[in-house]
Amino acid sequence: MTTSARRTPPAHRRRGFDLRATALFFVLLAVVVCASGFAVHTVAGAVERRPAWVFVLVVVGVSGSVGLRRRWHVARAARRAAAALDEAAREAAARLEAEAEAEAEAEAEAEAEAEAEVLAIPRPRPAAEATVDYDALTPEGFEEAIAALCARDGCTAVDVVGGAGDLGADVVALAPDGCRVVIQCKQYGDSHRVGSQDLQRFGGTCFTVHEADVAVLVTTSDFTAPALEYADRCGIVCVDRETLRAWTDGTGPRPWEAPLAEWTAG
Structure with a gap:
């Protein structure tokens, strides 16, 4: 028995008249x-x-x-x-x-x-009297002049102790950095050079007796070669006539500042 297919109304079927609406x-x-x-x-x-x-x-x-x-x-x-x-x-x-x-x-x-x-x-140091004649001074005057140089360049507690029984120390002072400086002064003529015996006598007391941090020997003359060798071994600063003049007029270093080689090169 066959059944008839149900017809589907079209999708866009027009709606009928609605009286109520x-x-x-x-x-x-x-x-x-x-x-x-x-x-x-x-x-x-x-x-x-x-x-x-x-x-x-x-x-x-x-x-x-x-x-x-x-x-x-x-x-x-x-x-x-x-x-x-x-x-x-x-x-x-x-x-x-x-x-x-x-x-x-x-x-x-x-x-x-x-x-x-x-x-x-550069800060110039006040120079001492450039025309000072160290040879014309008395031994005591020479020591006073070296002490004046130390005071000029900032040392404190500067004292001249040279004389009988000084045991090799003529001037003692405290450098600006606090080091104790002991100086022996030798006012010799050009023909009288400082020898090794002078250095040995000073070297025997400057460190042990005077407790120097820096030991300096200043002369108006020069040093013999053996004296310079001894000073080099013992650590003593040697200041000859030319170096003293440079220290005096401010063109050279102070003894407690300069390396030992600069002072002993001559």
Whole structure:
């Protein structure tokens, strides 16, 4: 037995007439028309009774519209002005900070340059009388002159102790760095050079008896080669006539500062 296939209605089948929906539509339309007519009638009556109200309502509406629009523009302009002021303040702060950093760097560079210049400038030592004639002095005067050189160049507790029983020490002083300096003075002529026996007598007492940190033998003459060898072995600084002159006029080193090799090179 065969069954007939059920026909499926087309998807876009046109809907039939709906009486109920149509009636409802016309009812709503009638209500809207009636409400609109009533509103118009009410407004017309109010206009007839109070014509001035229309003008007032129109003015208020226009003013409100203009005010809202102006307020919107003012608020927008205010926001723009605030943003511009904020950006300007940030730029000014950044510029001030950059200027302050540049000024600080310039001051630091100026201080560094000034310090470098101060360090680079040689500080001359006050020279003693460049025309002093050590040969013309008495032995006591020569010792006083050597003591004056020590005091001039920053030594403290300078004392002239030469004389009978001095055990080889004529001048004692404390160098600027605190070292104890013991000096023996030999005022000899050019033909009388300081020999090794003089150095040996001084070397036997300068360290053990006088507790010298720096032992110096100063002469207006020169040293023999054996004397210089002994001084080199014992660590005694030898100052001859030429070196004494350089110490006096400030062109040479102080005995307690100069390396021993510089003094014994000749």
